[in-house]
Amino acid sequence: xxxxxxxGMSLGFSAGTSCTAVCFPILIPYLASDTSTRxxxxxxxxxxxxAGRLVxxxxxxxxxxxxxxxADISPLMVPVVxxxxxxxxxxxxxxxxxxxxxxxxxxxxACRGITSRRPHFIMGMLVGLRPCxxxxxxxMYTVNLSGVADVVIFMLFFGIASSMLIIVFGxxxxxxxxxLVNRIGxxxxxxxxxxxxxxxxxxxxxxxxGGIINA
Amino acid sequence: xxxxxxxxxxxxxxxxxxxxxxLWWYFDPFPWLGAIVGILAGLFVYYLLxxxxxxxxRRLFFIGLNLMVIASIFVVIAQLGWGTxxxxxxxxxKEYYLQGQTSSGTQSFPCTRDVxxxxxxxxxxxxxxxxxxxxxxxxxxxxxxxxxxxxAIGLLFGRGVCGWLCPFGGLTEIFVTGKKVRWxxxxxxxxxxxxxxxxxxxxxxxxxxxxxxxxxxVVLLSIFLSFPLVCVFCPVFWLEPLFVLWIMLAFIIVFAxxxxxxxxxxxxxxxxxxxxxFGLVNRISFFRIKVDxxxxxxxxxxxxxxxxxxxTPETIEKDKNPGDDCTRCGRCMEACPEDAIDIYFMDTGKKVRxxxxSLTLIAALSLYIWFxxxxxxIFPKVIG
Ligand code: SF4
Ligand code: SF4
Numbered sequence: 253x254x255x256x257x258x259x260g261m262s263l264g265f266s267a268g269t270s271c272t273a274v275c276f277p278i279l280i281p282y283l284a285s286d287t288s289t290r291x292x293x294x295x296x297x298x299x300x301x302x303a304g305r306l307v308x309x310x311x312x313x314x315x316x317x318x319x320x321x322x323a324d325i326s327p328l329m330v331p332v333v334x335x336x337x338x339x340x341x342x343x344x345x346x347x348x349x350x351x352x353x354x355x356x357x358x359x360x361x362a363c364r365g366i367t368s369r370r371p372h373f374i375m376g377m378l379v380g381l382r383p384c385x386x387x388x389x390x391x392m393y394t395v396n397l398s399g400v401a402d403v404v405i406f407m408l409f410f411g412i413a414s415s416m417l418i419i420v421f422g423x424x425x426x427x428x429x430x431x432l433v434n435r436i437g438x439x440x441x442x443x444x445x446x447x448x449x450x451x452x453x454x455x456x457x458x459x460x461x462g463g464i465i466n467a
Numbered sequence: 468x469x470x471x472x473x474x475x476x477x478x479x480x481x482x483x484x485x486x487x488x489x490l491w492w493y494f495d496p497f498p499w500l501g502a503i504v505g506i507l508a509g510l511f512v513y514y515l516l517x518x519x520x521x522x523x524x525r526r527l528f529f530i531g532l533n534l535m536v537i538a539s540i541f542v543v544i545a546q547l548g549w550g551t552x553x554x555x556x557x558x559x560x561k562e563y564y565l566q567g568q569t570s571s572g573t574q575s576f577p578c579t580r581d582v583x584x585x586x587x588x589x590x591x592x593x594x595x596x597x598x599x600x601x602x603x604x605x606x607x608x609x610x611x612x613x614x615x616x617x618x619a620i621g622l623l624f625g626r627g628v629c630g631w632l633c634p635f636g637g638l639t640e641i642f643v644t645g646k647k648v649r650w651x652x653x654x655x656x657x658x659x660x661x662x663x664x665x666x667x668x669x670x671x672x673x674x675x676x677x678x679x680x681x682x683x684x685v686v687l688l689s690i691f692l693s694f695p696l697v698c699v700f701c702p703v704f705w706l707e708p709l710f711v712l713w714i715m716l717a718f719i720i721v722f723a724x725x726x727x728x729x730x731x732x733x734x735x736x737x738x739x740x741x742x743x744x745f746g747l748v749n750r751i752s753f754f755r756i757k758v759d760x761x762x763x764x765x766x767x768x769x770x771x772x773x774x775x776x777x778x779t780p781e782t783i784e785k786d787k788n789p790g791d792d793c794t795r796c797g798r799c800m801e802a803c804p805e806d807a808i809d810i811y812f813m814d815t816g817k818k819v820r821x822x823x824x825s826l827t828l829i830a831a832l833s834l835y836i837w838f839x840x841x842x843x844x845i846f847p848k849v850i851g
Pocket of ligand 1: 774793798800
């Protein structure tokens, strides 16, 4: 058990920078789109986001080890998850920009309803379901583990260790954004974060469509 | 608009300096080209400085140079064939992560990672022509050699780069010529009525901020994915997968051709993230457009003429300078009946139109013709 935890954590720590690289472009504008500028609220967002990732990692681990029996995940999975993530980003960005605020059209009302709550946990889950290279290495390791509990523990500690940098950077990022708020104003920060979320979503959408075509 | 110089002697001196630069810059290895470039550049500077139609001259020059660049791209594709070109792009992308390669072979011009050489096109031409085999730098090195010249150019000209030097700006310029506005795009506008009764429709804030949104996205993606910023804008990266090329072409057609033609505004420049970078240093750049409040009669002719929505009634009424998007194109200067607008050295009262025009011409000469020579002469040999 201890060796499992240590292996999971070492892999997680070594994967930390590359995980941060994958999550940050999404997390930063997402944090910036928050109306609250409190560091604590930023910490809550990052923790929920990381919890979503953890759940995805554990589910992926169990799926890979016991359903597929190998780390050969369907080539369609990443682009499909990316497509869903991109839609969430675009909708959330549009909401931050106030695109649904005044319209009473049913679609706009539905979008307003969907995006009125901040889906930190779901966002983390979606990001976690897009396996990057370190995650695939961890999944390959789970194939050799014997029980569900082992897989869950391994992926849990892998996820926790790989989240450390994200949490630290996330909170630091919120602090930095607060500094920016004083210079350029909260409204502009929110407007910029909404734009970044929409554009980032569009970029991911392109990537997903490319992936689906190639698959 | 009054000419930039009062005495023809000053114009002659500036023409001699720029002309000599052109001669020297192209004389080796092409003496005939050096002579032609030197004479034409000198004559052109003289015209720009002594004429009251500086902006018209700028536009013709800018469009002409850019048509030359666009034509060179087609010449290269015609020489190589589309298949060979795509094949090269594919190899180039795959080998992209291998740092420290020689700059010939699959790594090739026009790569912005070679920025100092790109800017000084002559060095790059000679590099290929004489097989100097300059090593490609590391990612950090590439980032720095890209960043430093960009900052230097930005400090000097600010978004003047968009109005005088950038190929995309030149393409857009072709289509904003003329006055007939066919689309008003009211959904993207906010109306302002001045005290004097002038009604103005400027861009909404989120539209203006789109370029910064694009810039932040590109920076976040490139820094955190360890992917050099500038390569995102390289057309080679649009070729794989091929549908990205069609999307980018659609972007160019919509923002550099259709929207500018229908609205007579420079939409490509209004959303360009590289323009946004230059916009960030616009406020501290050496050459700035300013309105002389003592001469201004608040007729707002300049506001109507600005293709970047950056000189506004607020600018005039609150005695501010045009905003971060000013491309130093000079349209407002030419439109002003009172000669109240000019190019000044930073925040001083010193007019520096002569120096600005001479320096932009030198910058353009140092790049464009070499670019074309490399495209039609060297590139096919390296790739073919
Ligand atoms: S303010 Fe004048 S110089 Fe600047 S972009 Fe507008 S028209 Fe051109
Ligand atoms: S065109 Fe000249 S006089 Fe008229 S508002 Fe502009 S700066 Fe003032």
